[in-house]
Amino acid sequence: MKGSIIVLLCFIAGWITGSLTGVIDGFHSLSIWLLYFLMFQVGLGIGTNPDLGRMLRSLRMTDVLLPVATMCGTLIFTAVGSFFISRWNMAECLAVNSACGYYSLSSILVSQLKEPSLGVAIATQLGTVALLANIFRELTTLVGAPLIRRWLGPEAVISSAGVTSVDVCLPAIRRWCGPSYIPSAIIHGVLIDISTPFFISFFCSI
Known part of the structure; x- marks a missing residue:
């Protein structure tokens, strides 16, 4: 919760x-390098996970x-x-939500990929929507975990x-699901993490 609030405060600042x-001159070229760094960090984080091999070997169909x-x-x-949203088309809405809570990557990736077709200003707006939508998904899970567990189950x-x-x-999953x-x-998180950039890129290209 604290981390999500810090992200929101940084966004507002x-x-x-x-x-x-x-x-700011050069800001957009700087942001693309930041995107590359985030992508490198994703791969580095997954590749250096000491439990990755064990998790892959123990994969079950339900996982x-x-x-x-x-x-x-x-x-x-x-x-x-998306049918109830007039501002953005379906592909743009799918690009935003296919991040599945990955707000740091989605906001930059959506902005960069949509800039050629929408222009800098509109693409930045869509990137902001991606940031906020995915932060709110994380916050909803953190706050609503006990109710989600009670009504819909641990999965x-x-x-x-x-x-x-x-x-x-x-930590919330451990507490409320066991x-x-x-x-x-x-x-679940690792597989979604790997697939997210591909889904965002696909929907941004439509």
Whole structure:
């Protein structure tokens, strides 16, 4: 919770600074290098995980199906919800929500990939939507985990967390779902983590 609030405060501080100072020369070229660094960090984090080999060897069918169900449910409900949003088309909504809680990567990746077709200003707006939507997904899981567990079951808590089931939301999953669900949560987060850049890139290219 504390980490999510810090991210929101940083976003607000950046928004205020940008409003007061205007466009900073070289900012967009800097952001693309930041994107490359985030992608490198994703691969580095997964590759250096000492438990990665053990988790892959212990994969069960249910562990693979859960992230598939998470992504399918996210995309289906996003597609339905896009009909009620006039500002953005379906592909843009899918690009935003296919991040499954990965706000740091999605905000930059969506902004960069949509800039050629939408322009800098509109692409930045969509990147901001991606940032806020995915932060709110994380916050909803952290706050609502006990209710989600009670009404929908432990797998729903993991699914709600999206990519953050491997890190930020893992303590909440452990507390409300039990230690036995930790391996499933980690595998779920890793698989969503790997697939997220591909889904965002695909929907941004449509």
